[in-house]
Amino acid sequence: MKKAIISRLLHSQSPPFLKPHYYRDRSLFAARNGRFLSTGSEKVDGSSKLEEAERVEFTPPKEKLLVLGGNGFVGSHICIEALAHGLDVSSLSRSGKSSLHDPWANDIVWHQGDLLSPDSLGNAMNGVTSVISCVGGFGSKSYMYDINGTANINAIRAASEQGVKRFVYISAADFGLVNYLLKGYYAGKRSTEKELLDKFLHGGVILRPGFIHGTRRVGSLHLPLSIIGAPLEMVLRHAKLLTHLPLIGPLLIPPVNVTSVAKVAVRAAVDPAFPRCVVDVYGILQHSQRNPA
Structure with a gap:
């Protein structure tokens, strides 16, 4: 059995x-x-x-970020934010090394170059994984188109050819009648946006802030722009419907703090989950309050 x-x-x-x-x-x-x-x-x-x-x-290699215009008001805050995230950061501008004597400036690799001369971009782009451009300015109509449009378009094309993964462009919000008065400025901005979305099908991000406030340095002077900007931001950020009013509506777009712009720009540059898109002022305010992943 x-x-x-x-x-x-x-x-x-x-x-x-x-x-x-x-x-x-x-x-x-x-x-x-x-x-x-x-x-x-x-x-x-x-x-x-x-x-x-x-x-x-x-150990994966560090992300290498190139900030175009890194010694300016917005660009310097982006450099500081990127260093805080442990990135390798370099900057390219016409003046080269920043005149600031803050400790963070010693951790940046400074390149001197002119975006209107594409040949000067080669060395600065080597090994770069992402780019943030803060390049722009005011002047004559033709100058504004060149510095806001042609210069950035050259950078986008160079980055695309070098195999850069992500490109973030600090553009500008639409202000209605102001757009008409600054035709060269806005025509250049929108041409750059189009080129970016054409060249970077997955990693192109456009930020459209309005008035950017914070403490701005002009030589030895410190201009506290937040004295005006911060109260307006607090009031107008909750009044989005007012921006649809005829004529004056666009002028009621809320200001945004420079640190908020920097946070969102860096996140968009290194986070592959950040979608290819155009981010308006309200999107910048929303994303800046999110904790990093």
């Missing part, structure tokens, strides 16, 4: 929880040093086994 029972157990099929087909159409994952290994369902059968993966110590 005992021999018969033992014989039946030896020749019977495996119990259901050991049957190979219970693993079919599934992926088998095993964590190894923070990475996940996957085996296809077609490779899992009764005779196969998952071999122990080698433990590989791998």
Whole structure:
């Protein structure tokens, strides 16, 4: 009797929880040093086994960020924000090294170059993974188009050719009648936006802030722009419907603090989950309050 029972157990099929087909159409994952290994369902059968993966110590390279106009009001805050995130940061501008004597400036690689001369971009773009451009300015109609449009378009094309992954452009909000008075300025900005979205199909981000406030340095002077900007931001950020009023509506777009612009710009430059898009003032205010992933 005992021999018969033992014989039946030896020749019977495996119990259901050991049957190979219970693993079919599934992926088998095993964590190894923070990475996940996957085996296809077609490779899992009764005779196969998952071999122990080698433990590989791998430190990914740092993101390398190039800030165009990094010694300006917005650009310097972007450099500070990027350094706080542990990025390798470099800057390119016509004046080269910043005149600021703050400690953070010593951690930036400063390049001197002119975006209107594409040949001066080569060395600065080497090894760069993302770019943020703060380049812009005012003047004659033709000058405004060149500095807001042509200069940035040259940078976008150079970055695309170098294989840069992400490009963030600090543009400007629409202000209705002001757009008409500053035709060269806005024509240049919008031409740059179009070029960016054409060249960077997945990693192009445009920020459109309005009036940017904070403490702005002009030589040895410190201009506290937040004295006006901060109260207006507090009031107007909750009055979005007013911006739809005829004529005066666009003038009621809320100001935004320079640190908020810097936070969103850096996040958009290094976070692959940040979508290709145009971010208006309200989007900047919203994203700046989110905790980094």
